[in-house]
Structure formats: structure tokens, C-alpha cells
Amino acid sequence: MRALRTPSAIAAVSLFTLLILVTVLAPLLLDGPATARDVNGMRAGMTSEHWLGTDGAGRDVLARVLIATRLSLGLAVLTTAIGVVLGTLLGCSPAVLPRRASRLVIAFINVMVAVPGLLLALFLAVLFGVGARGAVLALALAMTPNIARLTHTLAASVQSAEYVQAARMLGASKARIIGRHIVPNIAGPLIVAATVAVGSNLLAFAGLSFLGFGVQLPSYDWGQLLNEGLDQIYVNPAAALAPGVAILLAGVTFTMLGEYCTTALGTSATGGSPRRSAATVATATTVAATDDGSQVPRRDASTARVARRRPDAAELRAVGLTVVADGSDGPVQLVRNVSLSLAPGEIVGMVGESGSGKSLTALAMAQLDAPPLRVTAQRLEFAGEELQQMSDAERRRLLGTGLAMVFQDPQTALNPMLRVGRQLAEVAEVHAGVDRSDAHQLAIDRLGAVRIPAPDRRARQYPHEFSGGMRQRAVIAMGLMGDPRVILADEPTTALDVSVQKRILDLLVDVADQRAATVLLISHDVAVVSQLADRVVVMYAGRIVEDLPAADLVSGAAHPYTRALIASVPDLSTDRSRPLPTIPGGPPDPRAMPAGCAFASRCSRAEERCREVDPELVQLTPKHRVACWNSHIAMADQEPR
Known part of the structure; x- marks a missing residue:
């Protein structure tokens, strides 16, 4: 509800509510004026009886514009729904396909995104033939690459999430992971994109109907009415402007609604309630509940x-x-x-x-x-x-x-x-x-x-x-x-x-x-x-340099890196007036790993052999492994802390 406090959100919801009311009520209340022919009042201008005039058959323009809301919005929503479903399936498919096939799908999506959507829609409309069905399929397929690209980008970011890795480790199938873990978590941006796409498809569908590829007579939508009104633009401009204003108003409404959805879904994800991966334990696990602030756990068991x-x-x-x-x-x-x-x-x-x-x-x-x-x-x-x-x-x-x-x-x-x-x-x-x-x-x-x-x-x-x-x-x-x-x-x-x-x-x-x-x-x-x-x-640097019993860590560490890590940990005897010991330099870049020991550039004991040959991880004692050419020197130099 916080998102409704802004003027733009209130305007978006109010306009959307108005469109829904017109969609539901206009065909019930205005069917008579929209179909009644006035032979004596054909192509009449604005009058008290016909506020926006009449068309070439003497039918009320305002009534027809309002009734056309249902078909115009319905086709735009249907087009968007088909496009979003196809785009989501296509965008998620790289996650379930073999590696080579997924690369081909991604390349196909990238190529199709580069093609202008309107040109693709016109081309597909010619292939599918004139009529509402062909226009719906043409526009849905034209928007599919963009939705697929968005879905793939979002899915790729979610795929690396730990809960997805956990589901994969638990043995969930790829389809289950996509349906239960990936799609629900990318639904927010997809809903926003779909809401904005309804406005775009509304305009595109009206354009196809205006050009004769979309809705065919006797049915009519705003694009069809715009085509009819253009013939009398100089006699009765309102007949041409009214469907154009309706298209503009509806497009702006869905764009503003998309912005409202962005705010609302963002609020829900961070502060509200989100919409949504044997035998019974016989004895409960005992957990220490002390609040002494100690960071070192007990090892009583x-x-x-x-x-x-x-x-x-x-x-x-x-x-x-x-x-x-x-x-x-x-x-x-x-x-x-x-x-x-x-x-x-x-x-x-x-x-x-x-x-x-x-x-x-x-x-x-x-x-x-x-x-x-x-x-x-x-x-x-x-x-x-x-x-x-x-x-x-x-x-x-x-x-x-x-x-x-x-x-x-x-x-x-x-x-x-x-x-x-x-x-x-x-x-x-x-x-x-x-x-x-x-x-x-x-x-x-x-x-x-x-x-x-x-x-x-x-x-x-x-x-x-x-x-x-x-x-x-x-x-x-x-x-x-x-x-x-x-x-x-x-x-x-x-x-x-x-x-x-x-x-x-x-x-x-x-x-x-x-x-x-x-x-x-x-x-x-x-x-x-x-x-x-x-x-x-x-x-x-990507390898094990020492492996030893924990009891011997402080007194028996043989690798200079292990000893440096231990030295950097403060204890009760640490002099707080002096800075903590640090290890100079930084780890090597994995893309340019040195030939010898990776720690040599930071080690005070390094010699020529350390910089030329990487030491093997060898058994120092039955329970102690170390990878250092000078481990014997390190052991000899160990001092109690």
C-alpha cells in the first residue's frame, strides 16, 4: 500500500480501473447506439445527441470507441500473455539443454533481439495472413526474443544462488528447479515487463488494424476505427482523434502501471511478505545457549x-x-x-x-x-x-x-x-x-x-x-x-x-x-x-600448502604462510599499542601463476629454488603434510607464543 501514496501510482491505478469499467460496462450499455444506423445523420459532426459525431453509416462514434476497448485490450493482453510464455520458455531453455544447444539458443536470441520488432511483426503478419489471429501470433512472436533475453539474463543471475545449488545437490530435476526456484524469483521483473508490453502491443495492434492486417470487419478495434475516421478528418476531426486518444490514454496507463508494479514488487521483496525447497529425529540436538559472547565453541562431545x-x-x-x-x-x-x-x-x-x-x-x-x-x-x-x-x-x-x-x-x-x-x-x-x-x-x-x-x-x-x-x-x-x-x-x-x-x-x-x-x-x-x-x-593460491592436527597448529605449523596466519590472530597477551602483524603483498593472479612456490614473493625464507620449482605436498609426519622447501627450518625456528 505504500506504493499507492505517490501521485503517479494513484493515477495509474485510477486509469486502469477506469479502463476495466469501460471494458465491462460499455458493451452492455452502449450496444444500441453503436449499432443503430442513422441514415439522415451519416458523417455528422459533434452534436448534443452524438458527442463525437457519427461514422459513414450513421453510428455513434463515442459508443463505438468505448465498446472497442474490450476487443483492443483483450487482444493486447492475449498477445502479451502468449509472448511472455514463449519468451520465458525460450529464455529458460539454456538452463536445461546441453551446453552446445544452449549456446545456439542464446545466439539465436541475441540475433533476433537485433531485428526491429515492428518489421518482424509486419513480416510475420504477412505470413500468417490478415485477421486478428494472425496479428496476435505475429506480435507475440515479435516480442518473444526480448522477453527471452530478459528471462535468460535474470535466470543466469538466479542460477548461481545458493538455494538453487542446494536444490541441485538435493537431486531436484532441472524442470523442477526452473519451475520452483528460478521462475518464481524472476517473476517480478517479468510482470513489470509484461505490463509495459501490453501498452506497446496495444499500439502495435492498432497499427496493424489501421494497415488492414489486424481486426477485420464487422469486428472493430481502435485501429479499425482510426482507419475509418481518417476519411473524415477534415469534416469531423473527432471521429479520427477519439480512437487515437484512447490508444494514447491506454498506452500511458499501462506504462504508468508498470512503474507502479516496479515499486510495489520492490517493496514486497524487501519489506513486505513475498508471494512465495527418512525418519523422525528421535532425540533433539542439544545446543549451548549461553550469551557470554565467547566465539570459541565447546568440544564437550x-x-x-x-x-x-x-x-x-x-x-x-x-x-x-x-x-x-x-x-x-x-x-x-x-x-x-x-x-x-x-x-x-x-x-x-x-x-x-x-x-x-x-x-x-x-x-x-x-x-x-x-x-x-x-x-x-x-x-x-x-x-x-x-x-x-x-x-x-x-x-x-x-x-x-x-x-x-x-x-x-x-x-x-x-x-x-x-x-x-x-x-x-x-x-x-x-x-x-x-x-x-x-x-x-x-x-x-x-x-x-x-x-x-x-x-x-x-x-x-x-x-x-x-x-x-x-x-x-x-x-x-x-x-x-x-x-x-x-x-x-x-x-x-x-x-x-x-x-x-x-x-x-x-x-x-x-x-x-x-x-x-x-x-x-x-x-x-x-x-x-x-x-x-x-x-x-x-x-x-588454489592448493593445499599444509595439513596437520589442530592440536599442533600453534606449536607445530611448518609452512611460513600458516605461521603468518597464526601470528595475525590477536590473543590476550597481544600488545594493543602496536599494529597487528600482517602478511605483506597479496596472493598471485591465477592467470599468471609463478613457476615456483606461489608464496615465495611474500616469504622471508624464500630462496632461488622456491622461485623456480613448486614444492610437492609431502608427508612430514604420519599426520602432517606440508608443501615447503624450507619446512625443516620453519620447524626449528618455531617459538612458543
Whole structure:
């Protein structure tokens, strides 16, 4: 309702209401004057009886103009509806087609957008033949490329959203992802474009009728009346001007209505209510609820977790994992030859600067990297199964319930157009074939399991009605809808305050304990990872440079980069009068990776060999790997902090 407070919005809604009233009432009230022929008053000018005069058959011009509103608006709306449907389907098709076919579709859209719409409409009108049906098809097809281009652009931006990635990981089909997650979230701009297009199509249709391609006698629309009135422009100008004014007024109305829709939909998305992705947990997860502000979570259940570990093969293992993107000068390696194994029940922390490849590595291991990124690996196993040898359906079935992803920003990890309970229930519907009501009840149980209060009521709410911490809990609950063996947490507390961070991290530990699940925790915070994880993996410039037990991180780190990260973390003994230590320089550009060690330009221990040959990741001890030529010097120089 806030959008109606502006004069332009009030004018748009008022004019639109007037058009609707004329459309409904004019044929009922004015059919007699519009069809009655006055032989003595043919082509008469404006009189008290005929305010805008009469046409060549003596019929009242004003009545015919008002009655023509229904056909004119109806054809314009029908044309727009067909064009929007075709354009939306065409614009979404690249998301479901193979890569080569999608490129051809995109190229076709780009070429057709370059063709003037009116010329295309005239050409198609000739092909389809004269008449309202041919004109509708011609104008609908003429507007389809523009709607398709808009749809493709919007869909491409939504496709990278985390809730779409989550739906893809859960095994939802491409059609389901488009229908439930992409189209509803781009509906706002499409509605605005469609509203404005009605006005444009109204004018275009009138033009085709004026030229004789559109509505044919005895039916008539504003374009037909404009053609008839042009013959008496010098005798009775009102007969020609009236349909022209009607076209102008209706076109302006829909343009203003489009601006109103832009404001109204924008308000709804940000502050209002949006219009719209197993067994029950036997015991609720215990979550610490202290408000002491401490950022370091407890590890009270670590003993239980270690006891429940299974000594068999790794839950998730990658050997020689590489992620490549196509650049202007050729392929660019973003993740370089990463080998990582996550043991059952283990919590592994992954740290490194922004751009070091942490998130890309996790997404690649979860098979969530989409084109133009290309993922290759010598081996990529989940629960002992080689993922690269599976079909898409088999991979979705395995990962959809066995692997859970907790994204960095819970606001983007949940579809803003769907209720929270509906998104959680989708997991059970897709993978377990549970009916809608049972899946909804299961979603409520899972929300209760992550200690969300009043889960029944919360399940019926939208994500914007949750706090940041509750949204993150809901994302964890979504992962629990299956039976996750591995939880990938990509900086799950970055957007939250300190007290909420502690609760979320405690919850992750408790979930891992309850289910003996493996957790990969990605974070910038070395202090949190060192307290929470069993093992710490350090990444730099797209590769692992060190992998060691968390207990040895402070005293046993061998790589200069790891030691520099630790040194930059303040503690109670830090001298507050001095600036915090920083790492000089910056990470190398992936497009111009140096021949030797990527950290050499920032390392005080670097020597000639470091700049010429990149060190391999070697086993320093049975539980400690490092990629550094001078690791022995680093170990010798370690000083207690």
C-alpha cells in the first residue's frame, strides 16, 4: 500500500480501473447506439445527441470507441500473455539443454533481439495472413526474443544462488528447479515487463488494424476505427482523434502501471511478505545457549565423536582435484591438484585468505560447480563410491541425502519465494517419495531438532521472517532432512554476530556428534578452527600448502604462510599499542601463476629454488603434510607464543 501514496501510482491505478469499467460496462450499455444506423445523420459532426459525431453509416462514434476497448485490450493482453510464455520458455531453455544447444539458443536470441520488432511483426503478419489471429501470433512472436533475453539474463543471475545449488545437490530435476526456484524469483521483473508490453502491443495492434492486417470487419478495434475516421478528418476531426486518444490514454496507463508494479514488487521483496525447497529425529540436538559472547565453541562431545568414528574408508576423498575456468587468454586453474581425505566422524577445518580456493574445492567435491567451471580429478569418492563414474541420477541420489551443504549467507541459501517448511519438505518428497503432508511434518520435526522455537509456526513463515541465526539453523535442518554422512559448512557464521556464531558452531558439533557425521568447516578464523576441528587444512593460491592436527597448529605449523596466519590472530597477551602483524603483498593472479612456490614473493625464507620449482605436498609426519622447501627450518625456528 505504500506504493499507492505517490501521485503517479494513484493515477495509474485510477486509469486502469477506469479502463476495466469501460471494458465491462460499455458493451452492455452502449450496444444500441453503436449499432443503430442513422441514415439522415451519416458523417455528422459533434452534436448534443452524438458527442463525437457519427461514422459513414450513421453510428455513434463515442459508443463505438468505448465498446472497442474490450476487443483492443483483450487482444493486447492475449498477445502479451502468449509472448511472455514463449519468451520465458525460450529464455529458460539454456538452463536445461546441453551446453552446445544452449549456446545456439542464446545466439539465436541475441540475433533476433537485433531485428526491429515492428518489421518482424509486419513480416510475420504477412505470413500468417490478415485477421486478428494472425496479428496476435505475429506480435507475440515479435516480442518473444526480448522477453527471452530478459528471462535468460535474470535466470543466469538466479542460477548461481545458493538455494538453487542446494536444490541441485538435493537431486531436484532441472524442470523442477526452473519451475520452483528460478521462475518464481524472476517473476517480478517479468510482470513489470509484461505490463509495459501490453501498452506497446496495444499500439502495435492498432497499427496493424489501421494497415488492414489486424481486426477485420464487422469486428472493430481502435485501429479499425482510426482507419475509418481518417476519411473524415477534415469534416469531423473527432471521429479520427477519439480512437487515437484512447490508444494514447491506454498506452500511458499501462506504462504508468508498470512503474507502479516496479515499486510495489520492490517493496514486497524487501519489506513486505513475498508471494512465495527418512525418519523422525528421535532425540533433539542439544545446543549451548549461553550469551557470554565467547566465539570459541565447546568440544564437550569430542570424545563421543571420536568413539563413534568408523575406521573404514574415507567418507569423502579427492585425488588430484583441479578446477579450471576459461579465460580470455586460455584456461585458468583456480584449484590446483588438491588431494584431500575426510575420515568418518572427523571435523576438518579449512583456512586461507579470500580467493585461496576453499569454497571452490568444497563445491567441486560436492559436484556443485557449474559451467563454465570444469572439474577434473584422478579420483573423487563419496562413501567409497567413485562419483565420476556415476550417471547424473545416481550421483544426485547418493549426494542428495548423504551430503549436506551449509552456505555462508543463509539469506541467499533459502528461496525467498517459498515458505521454509515447504523448502525442507521438498527434500523428503524428491528422495524418499514422501507425500506432501508427511514431508511437512518431517520438516517441522527437523526444525525442532535444531532448536528453532515453535517449529510448527515457523515452518509456515518465509525466510525474511527469520533472524540470521534462525535462517542458518533452518539451512542445517534442511541438510538433516536426509541422512548426511558429510556436512560441508562454507563459512557458516560470517554474517552473524558473535553470540549467534557460537550457537551455530556448537550446533554443527552437536549434529556431527549425534550422527557421527564428517564436517568440513571453511573459515577465515584460524582461532575458531583450531578450537573446533580435529585437523586443519591450509590453502593458498588454489592448493593445499599444509595439513596437520589442530592440536599442533600453534606449536607445530611448518609452512611460513600458516605461521603468518597464526601470528595475525590477536590473543590476550597481544600488545594493543602496536599494529597487528600482517602478511605483506597479496596472493598471485591465477592467470599468471609463478613457476615456483606461489608464496615465495611474500616469504622471508624464500630462496632461488622456491622461485623456480613448486614444492610437492609431502608427508612430514604420519599426520602432517606440508608443501615447503624450507619446512625443516620453519620447524626449528618455531617459538612458543
